[in-house]
Amino acid sequence: MKKIAFYDTKSYDKIWFNRLNNDRYKFRYLENKLNEETAIFAKGCDGAIAFVNDIIDKNVINIFYENNIKVLAMRCAGFNNVDFKAAYQKLTILRVPCYSPYAVAEHAIGMLLTLNRKLHKAYNRTRDNNFSLNGLIGFDLYGKTIGVIGTGQIGQIFIEIAKGFGMNVIAYDLKPQKNSGINYVSLDELFAKSDIISLHCPLTTKTKHIINKNSIEKMKNGVYIINTSRGGLIDSEALLSALQSGKIGAAGLDVYEEESEWFFEDKSNETTQNTVLSLLVSHPNVLVTSHQGFLTNEALKNIAEITLKNLDDFFSGKPLKNEICYKCVANPPKKCHKTSGRCF
Numbered sequence: 001m002k003k004i005a006f007y008d009t010k011s012y013d014k015i016w017f018n019r020l021n022n023d024r025y026k027f028r029y030l031e032n033k034l035n036e037e038t039a040i041f042a043k044g045c046d047g048a049i050a051f052v053n054d055i056i057d058k059n060v061i062n063i064f065y066e067n068n069i070k071v072l073a074m075r076c077a078g079f080n081n082v083d084f085k086a087a088y089q090k091l092t093i094l095r096v097p098c099y100s101p102y103a104v105a106e107h108a109i110g111m112l113l114t115l116n117r118k119l120h121k122a123y124n125r126t127r128d129n130n131f132s133l134n135g136l137i138g139f140d141l142y143g144k145t146i147g148v149i150g151t152g153q154i155g156q157i158f159i160e161i162a163k164g165f166g167m168n169v170i171a172y173d174l175k176p177q178k179n180s181g182i183n184y185v186s187l188d189e190l191f192a193k194s195d196i197i198s199l200h201c202p203l204t205t206k207t208k209h210i211i212n213k214n215s216i217e218k219m220k221n222g223v224y225i226i227n228t229s230r231g232g233l234i235d236s237e238a239l240l241s242a243l244q245s246g247k248i249g250a251a252g253l254d255v256y257e258e259e260s261e262w263f264f265e266d267k268s269n270e271t272t273q274n275t276v277l278s279l280l281v282s283h284p285n286v287l288v289t290s291h292q293g294f295l296t297n298e299a300l301k302n303i304a305e306i307t308l309k310n311l312d313d314f315f316s317g318k319p320l321k322n323e324i325c326y327k328c329v330a331n332p333p334k335k336c337h338k339t340s341g342r343c344f
C-alpha cells in the first residue's frame with residue numbers, strides 16, 4: 001500500500017479522506033505544516049498531500065527528491081505557495097482545480113451581507129439584551145454597483161448571486177469570458193465606479209497588492225472590499241489606513257497577507273504579534289474569517305475525491321489532468337512540458 005504524508009492535518013480533513021480511501025493509501029497524518037524543517041517527516045512515503053499555507057520551496061522539493069518522494073498532491077486550487085521552477089522534473093505537482101466554487105462565492109456574499117447589515121453587531125447586542133438599532137443602518141444592495149476582479153469559476157458564480165440581488169455588476173479579468181454577458185471594464189473604471197469590490201483572481205506577480213494606496217485613491221469614498229482569494233492581493237497597511245480615514249467603508253477578509261502564521265490555528269491564549277492584523281480585527285467594520293470560504297461538506301468531499309483520484313492516476317501511470325508545471329503556468333504551451341510527460 002502506498003504511503004502518503006498528509007501535512008497540516010485538521011480533524012475536518014480526515015473525515016472524507018478516511019471515508020473515501022477504501023484502504024488504497026496509508027496516510028501519515030501530520031499536524032505540522034510542510035516546510036524545509038518538516039519535509040523530512042515524509043521520509044519513507046511515496047507521496048505527500050499539502051495545503052494552502054504549506055511552503056513548497058526549493059529546499060522542500062530537494063528533500064522530497066532525495067527521499068524518492070515523486071508526487072505532491074495539493075488539496076486546494078491555489079498554488080502560489082509552490083516553487084514550480086524548482087519542482088520541474090523533480091516533483092509532480094497535482095491540485096484540485098475546482099471543488100466547490102459555490103462555497104467560496106457564497107461565503108463572499110455572506111461577508112458582504114454581514115458587514116452591510118451589521119449582523120455581527122446585532123448578534124452580540126441581542127445576546128446582551130440590547131435591542132437598540134442605533135448604528136445598525138445598512139444600505140440596499142439592489143441597484144448598487146459591484147466590481148468583480150477575476151471572473152473564473154468563483155467570480156462567475158459570485159456575479160450570478162449579485163445579479164439575483166439586482167446589483168449592477170461590472171468586472172475586470174485579464175482574459176474576459178467570451179459570450180458571457182459580463183460587463184467588462186478597465187481596472188481603473190472598476191475602481192472608480194464600484195460601491196463594492198470583490199476579489200476573485202489568483203495571487204500572481206501581476207495581482208500582488210492590486211489593492212494598494214494608489215488604487216484605493218481611485219475608489220469611491222466608503223467602498224466595501226471583500227477578499228476571499230489570497231491575502232497578498234491587498235496591501236494590508238494601505239487597507240488599514242484607508243479604513244482609519246473612512247475612505248474604505250468596510251472590509252471582509254477571508255484571507256490575509258501573513259495568514260500562514262495565524263489562520264487555521266487557535267491562538268486565543270496568545271498575544272497577537274502581528275499588529276496590522278490586530279488593528280484590522282479591532283475595527284467594527286472589518287470582518288475577518290480564517291480562510292473559511294472553502295469549508296463546506298460538499299467542498300471537503302470533492303477535495304478528498306479529486307485528490308485521491310489525482311494520486312490514483314499518478315501511481316497507475318494515467319494522464320494527469322490536474323498536474324501543473326511552471327512552464328505551463330507561466331506560458332500555456334502548445335506542447336505540454338509537464339514533469340510526468342503525461343499530457344492529456
Ligand code: NAI
Nearest residue numbers: 078150151152153154173174200201202206228229293294
Ligand atoms: P479560476 O482560475 O477559475 O479564475 C481566476 C480568474 O482570475 C481567471 O478568469 C483569470 O483569468 C483571472 N485572472 C488571472 N490573473 C488576473 C489578473 N492579473 N487580473 C484580473 N484577473 C486575473 O479560479 P477560481 O477557482 O475562481 O478561484 C479564484 C481564487 O479564489 C483562487 O486563485 C484562490 O486564490 C481563491 N480561493 C479561495 C478559497 C478560500 O477558501 N477562500 C478557496 C478556493 C479558491
